[in-house]
Amino acid sequence: MSRFLDSVARCRWALPALVSAGFAFVVACEFFPILNDYSKVVLITVGINIILCASLNLVNGYMGEFSVGHAGFMALGAYASALMTIKWLPASFFELPMGVLFGGVVAALIGFPLALLSFKTRGDYLAIITLAFLMIVKSAIENISYLGGPRGMTPPVLTTLPWTFFWVVVTLWVIRNLVYSKFGRAITAIREDEIAANAMGVRVREAKILAFVTSSFFGGVAGALYAQVNFFIDPKSFDIVKSTEILVMVYLGGIASLGGSIIGAVIFTILLQVLQPLGTWRMVILPLILVLLMLFRPRGIMGMRELPWFVPARELFKRLRP
Amino acid sequence: MFFYLAQQTINALQLGSIYALIALGYSMVYGVLVMINFAHGDLFMLGAFACLLLAVLLPVHLPFVVILLLVMLVIGLLGALIERVAYRPLRDAPRVSAIITALGCGLVIENTTLSLSPYPQFLPTLFVSKTLTFAGLTITTLQILIIGVALGLMVGLDLLIRKTGFGMAMRAISFDAKTVPLMGIPVNRMISLTFFVGAGLGGAAGMLYGLAYPQISATMGVLIGWKAFIAAVIGGIGSIRGAVLGGFILGGVEVMAVAYLPSTYRDLISYSLLLAILIFKPYGLLGHPPNQKV
Numbered sequence: 158m159s160r161f162l163d164s165v166a167r168c169r170w171a172l173p174a175l176v177s178a179g180f181a182f183v184v185a186c187e188f189f190p191i192l193n194d195y196s197k198v199v200l201i202t203v204g205i206n207i208i209l210c211a212s213l214n215l216v217n218g219y220m221g222e223f224s225v226g227h228a229g230f231m232a233l234g235a236y237a238s239a240l241m242t243i244k245w246l247p248a249s250f251f252e253l254p255m256g257v258l259f260g261g262v263v264a265a266l267i268g269f270p271l272a273l274l275s276f277k278t279r280g281d282y283l284a285i286i287t288l289a290f291l292m293i294v295k296s297a298i299e300n301i302s303y304l305g306g307p308r309g310m311t312p313p314v315l316t317t318l319p320w321t322f323f324w325v326v327v328t329l330w331v332i333r334n335l336v337y338s339k340f341g342r343a344i345t346a347i348r349e350d351e352i353a354a355n356a357m358g359v360r361v362r363e364a365k366i367l368a369f370v371t372s373s374f375f376g377g378v379a380g381a382l383y384a385q386v387n388f389f390i391d392p393k394s395f396d397i398v399k400s401t402e403i404l405v406m407v408y409l410g411g412i413a414s415l416g417g418s419i420i421g422a423v424i425f426t427i428l429l430q431v432l433q434p435l436g437t438w439r440m441v442i443l444p445l446i447l448v449l450l451m452l453f454r455p456r457g458i459m460g461m462r463e464l465p466w467f468v469p470a471r472e473l474f475k476r477l478r479p
Numbered sequence: 480m481f482f483y484l485a486q487q488t489i490n491a492l493q494l495g496s497i498y499a500l501i502a503l504g505y506s507m508v509y510g511v512l513v514m515i516n517f518a519h520g521d522l523f524m525l526g527a528f529a530c531l532l533l534a535v536l537l538p539v540h541l542p543f544v545v546i547l548l549l550v551m552l553v554i555g556l557l558g559a560l561i562e563r564v565a566y567r568p569l570r571d572a573p574r575v576s577a578i579i580t581a582l583g584c585g586l587v588i589e590n591t592t593l594s595l596s597p598y599p600q601f602l603p604t605l606f607v608s609k610t611l612t613f614a615g616l617t618i619t620t621l622q623i624l625i626i627g628v629a630l631g632l633m634v635g636l637d638l639l640i641r642k643t644g645f646g647m648a649m650r651a652i653s654f655d656a657k658t659v660p661l662m663g664i665p666v667n668r669m670i671s672l673t674f675f676v677g678a679g680l681g682g683a684a685g686m687l688y689g690l691a692y693p694q695i696s697a698t699m700g701v702l703i704g705w706k707a708f709i710a711a712v713i714g715g716i717g718s719i720r721g722a723v724l725g726g727f728i729l730g731g732v733e734v735m736a737v738a739y740l741p742s743t744y745r746d747l748i749s750y751s752l753l754l755a756i757l758i759f760k761p762y763g764l765l766g767h768p769p770n771q772k773v
Binding site: 217221223274277278281282284285286288289290292293295296297299300307397398401404405408412436437438440441443444445447448451452455456 | 509515565568569572573575576577578579580582583584586587590591593594597701705708709712716743744745746747750751753754757758761762
């Protein structure tokens with residue numbers, strides 16, 4: 158059995174096949190009544206959470222920083238895309254892709270100075286800077302009446318399952334290729350020891366900027382998708398609680414692992430739906446699961462491991478197993 | 480104009496002393512374990528709720544001081560219990576696991592309270608406040624009590640840390656945690672005691688906050704707790720005096736921001752201040768950078 162699983166795991170065509178099948182399924186869902194609207198929204202939420210998780214994992218897992226400001230990038234993406242879809246663009250097929258792209262770009266532009274700040278401090282102090290960033294974004298939006306202030310905005314419902322799936326694939330593809338590139342090694346080296354990495358000739362600043370900007374871009378993309386599915390956004394939807402939720406998913410799934418991000422996001426989102434009858438008690442149970450997981454498996458479900466499908470063939474065979 | 484400023488200063492002292500008390504808990508724990516105890520804000524919230532339970536449920540009317548001591552004892556024990564159950568097994572694990580566990584514990588406490596009491600509660604009047612007026616300034620006896628109790632606790636903590644064996648052990652652990660056990664100091668017991676004292680101060684702050692602003696809710700731990708955490712960082716996390724300084728600075732800035740600007744700018748200003756301080760003094764006003772070894 159394990160041999161069979163092993164050969165499936167090492168199959169190089171399995172991932173493209175899965176992606177194509179998935180894409181065929183979501184497109185079919187769009188045209189035929191396979192799923193009801195509720196299941197569709199749950200699946201879209203799963204997709205958005207996968208994007209959030211994978212992009213935060215780049216900074217928190219692969220680079221080993223502790224950013225708590227991911228909901229801030231979400232907010233930037235959500236509001237930028239909402240401006241596009243409500244005020245600036247006429248309704249057309251390109252409304253959503255343009256809005257999402259714009260949301261990502263705005264988030265990436267703001268993510269850049271945050272990367273600059275990370276040159277000066279790291280660890281806990283960087284966590285605090287990202288927290289301050291999150292709070293500043295939230296209260297700035299609350300004070301701009303053009304953005305609706307505390308009352309929020311009501312963007313049209315445009316996000317569809319195929320678009321979400323498309324962005325999930327793009328996110329995972331980009332981050333996977335980044336992680337297994339020269340920059341990926343630089344990012345991992347920074348996590349292990351920044352000073353030593355610097356001494357070995359790793360371009361620490363470039364790698365940090367790249368990681369932060371990529372991460373914030375996809376955070377913005379996820380926010381944009383979120384804004385176009387929920388019908389309503391306000392500054393309160395992007396506060397520290399939202400950031401905590403993303404952190405819970407990332408560390409539940411496991412750090413430095415794209416497979417872990419997918420698993421964490423799926424488990425968290427589905428459990429949140431399944432436990433719906435429990436009301437607010439579900440937010441007691443989920444953190445409790447996380448605490449127990451941390452006590453017995455401090456690196457999360459897939460921590461520091463990867464689904465073999467994501468690992469390039471040349472890496473698979475020379476990998477050291479701890 | 481001057482009177483208005485002086486009046487606001489009194490309010491700032493009241494808020495600042497509460498922030499300072501909570502910030503002390505963050506800073507003490509960071510000092511000994513180099514870990515941000517994200518559950519601390521929720522212990523602060525539980526302090527207010529414990530006070531509510533003691534004041535409402537008990538048939539006898541306890542005097543103010545007894546309630547304060549009981550709240551500090553209960554919350555302190557709870558803090559030590561959380562350390563024992565959730566943080567100690569992770570002492571050798573990656574540091575971020577402990578932080579995530581702390582976040583998880585905070586969420587569990589907050590949402591349990593929220594599920595048990597979904598609506599904001601009101602703390603009964605424990606202390607009949609009188610308004611004093613002199614030289615045009617009004618100050619209530621409640622404000623004097625809050626500032627007095629907070630300052631008393633801070634002075635007590637300062638004495639505890641500087642004059643007692645426990646304080647010396649605590650300072651030694653934050654100075655060099657690896658060598659301290661070799662000197663025969665029971666590190667685990669000292670860490671438990673640190674959590675007990677820090678959480679007790681947080682609980683006292685929760686009660687004082689409840690006296691000052693009687694509407695208490697399960698989410699106030701997040702709101703006020705994160706603010707106090709910022710205060711600890713402004714002062715330099717890990718530094719006891721820095722936490723007090725940061726608390727009063729943050730309280731002052733917040734009260735003045737609301738006094739002179741629209742109140743919606745309050746968070747914007749306090750967090751921008753935090754960012755500005757961290758850019759120019761990356762380790763806080765009284766903190767020092769950690770030693771980095773390759």
